Amino acid sequence: MAEKKARKTLISHGIVAQNRKARHNYAILETVEAGLVLKGPEVKSLRLGRATITEAYAGERGGEMWLVNAYIPEYQGGVLSRFETRAPRKLLLHRKxxxxxxxAVQKEGITLVPLDIHFNERGQAKVLLGLGQGKKNHDKRRAMADRDWQRDKARLMRDKNL
Known part of the structure; x- marks a missing residue:
């Protein structure tokens, strides 16, 4: 019997990895899209949708911005592709x-958080960075209550119209 190989779907454009907790833990004040310097096997691994940015952050080193602690696993395509999975990766931004x-980061309580890694229409890897201000626990609870109320209100309106 011939076994069928599982087809791997490649991501040519769209979101590869999301940091869903970022919007819960931080009030996002502004977003910026930055390019990402990657090696070939890292891009191949990203195209398979294998990345995690939940513990990642962006910081400055030597006058340049770097994405720190983003996990991109090694590509298992049969080619020798040794790279450090949690290596700092350079972000491409204009000097301004x-x-x-x-x-903004030098202000107290402001953090540069990666919200997602995606491929744009041209197939280039990009990172959406958010300037986030940490939320307090009571703010998180209020946001959850508001979200629950909006969902319940939509459900009531939908049922009323039936």
Whole structure:
């Protein structure tokens, strides 16, 4: 019997990895899209949708912005592809954007959080960074209550119209 190989779907454009907890833990004040410097096997691994950015953050080192602690697993395509899975990866931003972000980060309580990694229409890997201000527990509870109320209200309106 011939076994069928599982087809791997490649992501040519769209979201690869999302940090869903970021919007829960931070009030996102502004977003910026940045390019990402990757090696060939890292891109192949991303195209398979294998990345995690829940513990990642962006920071400054030597006047440049870097994505730190993002997990991109090794590509298992049969080619020798050794790279560090949690290596810092350089972010591509204009100098004005870097200065603006660094000025905001130096304020107290502001963090540069990656919201998602995606491929744009041209097939280039991009990171959506958010300037986030940490939420307090009572703010998180209020946001959850508001979200629950909006969902219940929509459900009541939908049932009323039937």
């Amino acid at each position: 954007q870097v200065n603006k972000l660094l000025g």
